[in-house]
Amino acid sequence: MPAGVDTEASKVDVLIVGAGPAGLMCALALARAGVKVRIVDKRPQKVAAGQADGIQPRTTEVFKSYGLSDRLVKEGTQLHVAAFYNPSKNGGIELTDRVPDVAATDTNFPFEVTLHQGAIEAIFLDDMRDMGIEVSRPVIPTSIEVNTALVEDFGAYPCRLVLEYANSDQEEKRSEIVYAKYVVGADGAHSWVRKQIDIVMEGEQTDYVWGVVDLVPDTDLPDVRNKCAIHSNNGSCMIIPREGDKIRLYIQLDGKDVIDANGRVDKNKAGPEKILDVARKTLHPFTIKTPQSYDWWTIYIIGQRVAQRYSLYSRVFIAGDACHTHSPKAGQGMNASMQDSYNLAWKLVHVLKGTARRTLLQTYELERRQYALDLIAFDKKFAKLFSGKPYSELNLDGVSHAEFLQAFQTFGGFTSGLGVHYDQSIIINPKYQHLARNALVGQRLPPRPLLRAADCRPIDLHDLLVSDTRFKLLIFTGNTHNPSQMARVVDFASKLRAPGSFFAEFSSLEAMHSVFDIVSISSEKKETIMYNALPRILWSHWSKVLIDDIDMRGITGSGKVYQSLGIDTAGAIIVVRPDGYVAAIAPLDGVSHLTNYFAGFMKRYP
Incomplete structure (x- = not known):
């Protein structure tokens, strides 16, 4: 090191470069999961005004899954109408049409929220601050190296970065060496991380x-x-x-x-x-x-460009504008960026905790790069039409x-984020799609009104899809008032706990609930349901047994969730990924199918 430079060294699970929306979403998700994370940014302070400002319905759903949507909606402006003006015969423009701004209806947030980027960043920063995490700024990374001999070593820190604290008030600049297991470059369209690992933007x-x-x-x-x-x-x-x-x-x-x-x-x-x-x-x-x-x-x-690849050795990743650039007309920039990080974060958590193999990380590029390519194809058409x-x-x-x-x-489904589809992979298995015809494998599970069995309190299915990095197993038990159907449910529960099942293979009973969250949904009526009659393994808590019925006053709930999702009386199991996407479906006698599914990417417990 040059004379006059103070050097320190530290270790961290994940180092994030860039504290815009993509970086902050990643830091929040990792910190919530207990990962040791650091985030640095070259800017002295967060964005004060301008920049990106549109939040689409799917992103608002993600904010809700972290308990942050109330503040977002309260501080922002809701857009419900899109008005179209075109040339009039008398010169100038005239009103031609008014339509819903968000065409999709299958969401609890059928509107766009606008709020400047700085205020959105503040929502993340305040939540992170409560967990003791602050953005280090102004900090400029000056070098990055990856020790290729260590990339497959679970406990290693193969990434070495040198950070420079760029405080102009100090005559002597302070440097730090950071060893990280993983690095995420969320440092914008001119990404330093992307350039350092020789990733080319194509477009x-x-x-x-x-x-x-x-x-x-x-x-x-x-x-x-x-x-x-x-x-x-x-x-x-x-x-x-x-x-x-x-x-x-x-x-x-x-x-x-x-x-x-x-x-x-x-x-x-x-x-x-x-x-x-x-x-x-x-x-x-x-x-x-x-x-x-x-x-x-x-x-x-x-400009319309997509990165040639999204990672180096599945140890250094890029996200957000570092991966893709496009016009802002469809309001996708900040949304796409945060959804990149949201997709990556839960996969990093499972690999870091040893519950999944590193091959899981390859699905980040597989899913999000294809999305970016689809976005660019849409953007080209939309920008041409608009311009x-x-x-x-x-x-x-x-x-x-x-x-x-x-x-x-x-x-509309694409721009709202509600219709984004991920193709078949080790974490997307559409084999039993016919058992839940309208819960599309590879797409986010839509919200549905239900009742809690124990107290008939109305609840939305999305209320249980919190972002806690757990896989949600939605057990649609069918009508458990029918003795033969209850017998099928009991048999399923027995096989679920038996040696060789995915519970036994990929989790211990003690750690089970840190990897999986089970929610049972019965079609039995509220007048007869006994939530605790279900096998104990199917309800981790009394609030996790739901019924497809309307409430005592006949106002809330629908009684049509099975019907709307295309599930018949035999029931089904829907596996929902930690990011809310339907990953796989199985029949009640399909424990072996689920075991094979999780064997594709999870680690067996010793």
Whole structure:
């Protein structure tokens, strides 16, 4: 080390580089699971304004699984309507249509939430602070090495990083050597980690240039508190309502006005006033006045790229913008980034705790890279439609409202995050899909209204899918009031505890509930159900026995959960991954199938 540099050394299970939404989601998930984690960031403080701001329904569901959705929804703005404006025959624009902003209905959060990135980061930071975890900043990593001889050693720390504390107030900068079992690079589109491990971004840059400005509007546009997609002969615009009466304007710009000789954006050529001037032409005949101040602004060129791979030796990973870049029009950037980390974190936990083999980590790239490729394919079409000239009598080849609306609604499941599908793998087994036809293997399990058997209290199925890194075994027992069906359930419970079952093979009875959480769901009626009549192994707690019925007043619950999920009277077992995705389905006599499933990636207990 050079003279004048103080060097320390430490060890950590996971070191996260980058404290944006992707890094913070990863740190929160790991810390909640008891993993020794550190997170560093080169920024002196968290984001103060601007940046990403849209939270889609699936991400809000994830926040709920951590107990954080109430704050998110309270602080943010809810978007329920998408308004469409197109060229009018009299010049300018006119209202063409209003539709639901979120087309999907199978969620408890049928709306988008907008809240600036700094406030979203604060939700994570406050929760982490309660666990004694703070972001180390400003810290700049200067080198990373991976000892290839140690990558398959369970107890080893093969990753060596040098961190430099970049506090300009100190004449002598302090450095630290960190040895980590795993490293996660969540350090943005220009990721240092990605470059250090020689991962290439594949894709292209478009010709579409957009300006973004956040402000409190003074305008006569009647839909300013709704999401607006505006096509005009002057260009396109999107309006996103924000917290605190603010809105965000996305304005299509003429590239020649802001692009330098090297093809890069030159912010000196345009500022928020320029963006707003273009917006006025696009919004005509509606007006918008110049505000006293602008909250935030930027200019960017839409680029659509995906990382060639997502890890090095399954020891160093990249997540979020370090993996994929795309336009922000569909509101996927921050959502995709946090979902990357959410996917990776539970897999790291099981490997670190010794309950799963390292091959599990390979499914991170398998699932999230394919998602990113699908996202880019969607983004290319959506960006082209949004940035293209609108259809008019003078432009018959332009984008029609019907074409744009069809794309908006067709891809609704994708943009909401509710329809993301993971293909078959060691953790996705669709063999018995027919036993629960509408609980799609490879997709997130939808919410459903049920009752607790013990007290008839209404509860939603998602209330039990907390993010605690455990696999949820949903035992749909059928009508347990029927003696023959109860006999099948008792036989299932007997085989579940027998030597050779996945419980016996992949967990001890003492540790069982740290790996698996069992929830029993009966179709027996509330008038006759006895929750404690079920075999004891099928209810870890009295609150984990549910019934598919309506409450005593006939107001809540549905009595149609079996029907809506496509489960018949014989019952079924649904395995839900720690991230809420349906992983496998089995019949009540299918303990051997479940054993084979878990044998594909879990470790047997000695």
